[in-house]
Amino acid sequence: RVRRLYPPRDDAQPLYVQEQGAVLGKSGENLKVTKGKELLLEAHLIDVSQVVLCGAVQATAPAMHLCLSRDIPIVHLSMGHWFYGVSAGLGLRNAFDRAAQFKRAQDPAFCLELAKAFVWAKGQNQRTLLRRNGEGVPSLALDEMATTLKHIETAKDLQELLGLEGLLARHYFMNFPSMIRPRESMDFTFDMSGRNRRPPKDPVNACLSFVYALLVKECTVALLANGLEPHWGFFHQPRHGRPALSLDLMEEFRPVVADSAVLSAINTGMVGRGSFETNGVAWSLNANGRKAIIKAFELRMDQLITHPVFEYRISWRRALQLQAQLLVRVLRGELPSYQGMVTR
Secondary structure (H helix, E strand, O other): OOOOOOOOOOOOEEEEEOOOOOEEEEEOOEEEEEEOOEEEEEEEHHHEEEEEEEOOOEEOHHHHHHHHHOOOOEEEEOOOOOEEEEEOOOOOOOHHHHHHHHHHHOOHHHHHHHHHHHHHHHHHHHHHHHHHHOOOOOHHHHHHHHHHHHHHOOOOOHHHHHHHHHHHHHHHHHOHHHHOOOOOOOOOOOOOOOOOOOOOOOHHHHHHHHHHHHHHHHHHHHHHHOOOOOOOOOOOOOEOOEOHHHHHHHOOHHHHHHHHHHHHHHHOOOOOHHHEEEOOOOEEEOHHHHHHHHHHHHHHHOOEEEOOOOOOEEEHHHHHHHHHHHHHHHHOOOOOOOOOOOOO
């Protein structure tokens, strides 16, 4: 039986700074954002959980010192969807947790079992989202996804597991457009032909790429807060410049948080033709589009759900933190296996 965890309530919210040329500074216990002589924003430090700097935004040394001394991470993103990294203070770190992480990562059998849990939870959430929200989804696609999910348990190695994940993704993204609700007021059609990136070739994939960057930074912050090394993963193998463990943790949250936020933004009209820029081949969000997607993402992160293990109401934001805590307990050997976050 899993000992119940009670994540503390935290009403603080991320502070996003997107205005190019802006400067993050401090005034006493407040953070302020200025551009030239104009004050764009002032926020009480107690209300800020993290600071997200997008693009050409500077932070003064006093502002950084204040954030780092209070364990408020500063996240660095490009204006597109590239996650550069996190500036974080020393805070409280348990070196033994990282030692356990590195030791466990040397065990191929453990890596495979943990990777199976990540992939199964992601695939289950993809199928549930498609079943609930898809219009005219072929029953064959849902049946094949269910069959693929059963095969995950018997996967012999990470390569086979990667193939199963690819099969699930192919069925999922082929039917992803069925969850987009066209409205008469839409000024253009959100066409999509599967998942593509680098660069995104349609507006839907531009939204997905951007929101995945937001999700991976949330996972990185959660892992750092729990004393783990974000770059040393179990399913995603370590590679220079890639936060592999963050990508592992975010798998189960991609459909239920990131994809749901994108669908909400499109279906409610938060983004439209005026939210994008294109050169005829590649698509990207403009400033207004990024603001809309960030708003949809933060609304989704604050939505309350019932945790499948502990059965109490919790926001997706706190659920992500809770899963990072459960992961730590699995790495330390306090729990026999990891259980991903899935919706019914």
